[in-house]
Amino acid sequence: MITPAFELTQDPDFLTVKIRVPYARASEFDIYFEGEDFKFYAKPYFLRLTLPGRIVEDGREKASYNTDEGTFTIQLPKEVPGQYFEGLDMLTSLLAPKKSRSAKPLVEEIAASAELSEENEEEFDWEMEQIPYEESTPPLQHPYGFGNLRSGVFQRLQDELSDVIDIKDPDQTPAEERRRKRLAAEAAKFEPDHYLADFFEDEAIKHLLKYKPWWIDAHKKMTALQGESHQEHDSPAFVIFSEEEREQMRKFTNKSYLLDKRSRQHAYLGLIDILLAYCYEICVNEGDKNVESSWNIRKLSATLCWLESFSSIHDVLVSFGRRVLCYPLYRHFGLVTRAFNDTVMILQLGKAAVLKCLLDIHKIFMESDPAYILNDLFITDYCIWIQKVKSKKLAALCESLQKTTLSKSHMGLELEELEAAAVLVQEEEKALKAAGTVSKQQLLCSESETSDSEESSSTSSSETEGSDSDEQESSTSEDGEINSFQGTLQEERTAPLIDCNGLRQGTDTSAVEVGDGKSKVSLQSTTPPGKLVEELEMQIHSAMRLSEQPEGLATAGCISQEREGSPVPKPDRFSEDAAGKGNFLEVSPKPNPLLFLCSTNED
Structure with a gap:
C-alpha cells in the first residue's frame, strides 16, 4: 500500500482532510472515522491517522473528488464545536505507529505514557547546576547522538566520518574529555588579527545584519495578532510548509523516544545549539545555500562537531560564541547576538517553526557528502521528536533562553x-x-622664512650689482662699444652647420674668437683633426671670401674650388671702426654665407 500525500485544516466546526490520490478509481474508496481515528482507502492508497481531537458522524460530513487534481476533500464535524486541534501540520506524529506482529512487544508504550510523564512532571529549572555525568556504559561505548542513544557508530565508520566531526575516536572518549579537547582546539584556532580586522572593518558585517529571514516577518505578524487579541494562536497560522517539506515529513518513520529527565535536557540544549548554527548560516549567506552551508552548520555546533552534551543554556551560548569567533569567514560578536535573537524568535513561533528549520538542515546534510550521517545521528530524530513536544515546553525553554545573558568577557578569549x-x-x-x-x-x-630672507639678500645684492653694472657701462662707453658683428658670429657659432651634401653637423665643432688687441679667426674642434675638419675650415673661409663677391661669382667660385680642391686664401681686409679702437672684419650686409653656400651648392 502507498501512503498518499495529505493535508489537514480546520475551522471552528469542521476538520478538513485533503488527500491526493492520482490514478485512483473514485468509485472505489472507503472512509472510516470515529473519535480520534481516521482511515481512508482507495486502491492502491491507504491512510490511517490519529487525530489530536475527536470527530463525530452526525450527517454534516461531506466528501468530494476533483478529477483534474485527483484529490479527495473530506469535511468531518468536530465533537466539540469551537475546539482547536493542535499540531495538524505535524504529519509524522499523525501517522499511527505500526503495530508489532509479535504476541507481546518487548517494550510497550501504554496510553502514551511518555507524553503523560512529560505532562505531569514538575517544571524544569533550566538554570540549575548539573552534577557531572558519570559514565555508566563500558569504557569503549561512550554514548552520543540524539538523547545519547547511540554508541559504537564511529568504530565502524571512522574513515567516512573523519571529515564530519573534529573529535577523534569518540567511542573511547568520555564527555568531559571531549569538552577539554574542544576548548583547547578553539583556543589554538583563535586569531586576534582576524577578529580585529572584522571588528574595525565591519562594513560587510553591517550589510549582513540587515538581512531579514522568513521568521522575522512571521514573528511580527504573530506579535501584532497577539496584541489585538489575548487569545492563544498556534504557529501554523504564521508558518507554512511547502509540499517538499510535507513530503519529507511523510517519509519519516513515526516512533516514540523513551528519554529520562537528563536525556531530555541534553536534547533541548542540543536543539538550541543546532538552531544557533543554522541562524548564523542563514544570516551570512542571506538565505542562499552553497557548498559551505553544511560546513558552517556542523562546524559552529559543538553538538554536531564534537558530540557535546551541554548542562546549561549558558554553556551552549558560550560554546557557540567561541566557535563563531574562531572558525568561519565572518568572526564578529554582532553575528553571535543576531543568531541568539533569531533563535528566540523561532522558539516563540512554536514547534512548527522549529520543525521547518530542522527540515531545511536535514535537506542540507542530505545533499552533502558525508555530512548525511549527521541526519541519522541527530536531525531525523529531532524532526520526529519535536512534533510530539508540548508547546509549553518550548515556551519554557524560550523564556529561559531570553533570561540568559552573554557578553564578550564570557568567551574566555x-x-x-x-x-x-x-x-x-x-x-x-x-x-x-x-x-x-x-x-x-x-x-x-x-x-618660507628662509626664502624670504634669501630674497631680501638677493634684492640687496642685485642693487649692488646694478651699481657695479652702471660703472662697467660707463667704462665700456669710454673704451668703445662692442661691434654688432660679434653677436652675428655668436649666432653662427651656435647655429647648426649644414654641409653641401645636406648633412647636419654638431654645433660645437667650431668656434670663432675675436680679440680686442687684434683680429683673429681660428677653428677649434673638440674632435680629432681630420678630413671633415679641413672641409669645414675650407667652407667657412670660402664663405668669408665670397661675401665680398657678387652672387653669381660666389656660386661659381665655390663650385670650382670644391672641384679643384685648392685651399681658399685667408681674408686680409680689415678696417678700423668709427671710433678708431679695435679691428673688425668687414662683411657685406647679405644673408648668412653658410646657408647661401648650401643653397647654391644644392642647385
Whole structure:
C-alpha cells in the first residue's frame, strides 16, 4: 500500500482532510472515522491517522473528488464545536505507529505514557547546576547522538566520518574529555588579527545584519495578532510548509523516544545549539545555500562537531560564541547576538517553526557528502521528536533562553583587552600623524622664512650689482662699444652647420674668437683633426671670401674650388671702426654665407 500525500485544516466546526490520490478509481474508496481515528482507502492508497481531537458522524460530513487534481476533500464535524486541534501540520506524529506482529512487544508504550510523564512532571529549572555525568556504559561505548542513544557508530565508520566531526575516536572518549579537547582546539584556532580586522572593518558585517529571514516577518505578524487579541494562536497560522517539506515529513518513520529527565535536557540544549548554527548560516549567506552551508552548520555546533552534551543554556551560548569567533569567514560578536535573537524568535513561533528549520538542515546534510550521517545521528530524530513536544515546553525553554545573558568577557578569549589595545594603537598612530603634520607645517614655515630672507639678500645684492653694472657701462662707453658683428658670429657659432651634401653637423665643432688687441679667426674642434675638419675650415673661409663677391661669382667660385680642391686664401681686409679702437672684419650686409653656400651648392 502507498501512503498518499495529505493535508489537514480546520475551522471552528469542521476538520478538513485533503488527500491526493492520482490514478485512483473514485468509485472505489472507503472512509472510516470515529473519535480520534481516521482511515481512508482507495486502491492502491491507504491512510490511517490519529487525530489530536475527536470527530463525530452526525450527517454534516461531506466528501468530494476533483478529477483534474485527483484529490479527495473530506469535511468531518468536530465533537466539540469551537475546539482547536493542535499540531495538524505535524504529519509524522499523525501517522499511527505500526503495530508489532509479535504476541507481546518487548517494550510497550501504554496510553502514551511518555507524553503523560512529560505532562505531569514538575517544571524544569533550566538554570540549575548539573552534577557531572558519570559514565555508566563500558569504557569503549561512550554514548552520543540524539538523547545519547547511540554508541559504537564511529568504530565502524571512522574513515567516512573523519571529515564530519573534529573529535577523534569518540567511542573511547568520555564527555568531559571531549569538552577539554574542544576548548583547547578553539583556543589554538583563535586569531586576534582576524577578529580585529572584522571588528574595525565591519562594513560587510553591517550589510549582513540587515538581512531579514522568513521568521522575522512571521514573528511580527504573530506579535501584532497577539496584541489585538489575548487569545492563544498556534504557529501554523504564521508558518507554512511547502509540499517538499510535507513530503519529507511523510517519509519519516513515526516512533516514540523513551528519554529520562537528563536525556531530555541534553536534547533541548542540543536543539538550541543546532538552531544557533543554522541562524548564523542563514544570516551570512542571506538565505542562499552553497557548498559551505553544511560546513558552517556542523562546524559552529559543538553538538554536531564534537558530540557535546551541554548542562546549561549558558554553556551552549558560550560554546557557540567561541566557535563563531574562531572558525568561519565572518568572526564578529554582532553575528553571535543576531543568531541568539533569531533563535528566540523561532522558539516563540512554536514547534512548527522549529520543525521547518530542522527540515531545511536535514535537506542540507542530505545533499552533502558525508555530512548525511549527521541526519541519522541527530536531525531525523529531532524532526520526529519535536512534533510530539508540548508547546509549553518550548515556551519554557524560550523564556529561559531570553533570561540568559552573554557578553564578550564570557568567551574566555580576552576580546575586550584586544579591542582596548587596538584602540590605543590607533590613537597613538593618529597622534603621531598629527605630530608629523605639525612638524611638516613648521618646516614649511621655516623654509618660507628662509626664502624670504634669501630674497631680501638677493634684492640687496642685485642693487649692488646694478651699481657695479652702471660703472662697467660707463667704462665700456669710454673704451668703445662692442661691434654688432660679434653677436652675428655668436649666432653662427651656435647655429647648426649644414654641409653641401645636406648633412647636419654638431654645433660645437667650431668656434670663432675675436680679440680686442687684434683680429683673429681660428677653428677649434673638440674632435680629432681630420678630413671633415679641413672641409669645414675650407667652407667657412670660402664663405668669408665670397661675401665680398657678387652672387653669381660666389656660386661659381665655390663650385670650382670644391672641384679643384685648392685651399681658399685667408681674408686680409680689415678696417678700423668709427671710433678708431679695435679691428673688425668687414662683411657685406647679405644673408648668412653658410646657408647661401648650401643653397647654391644644392642647385
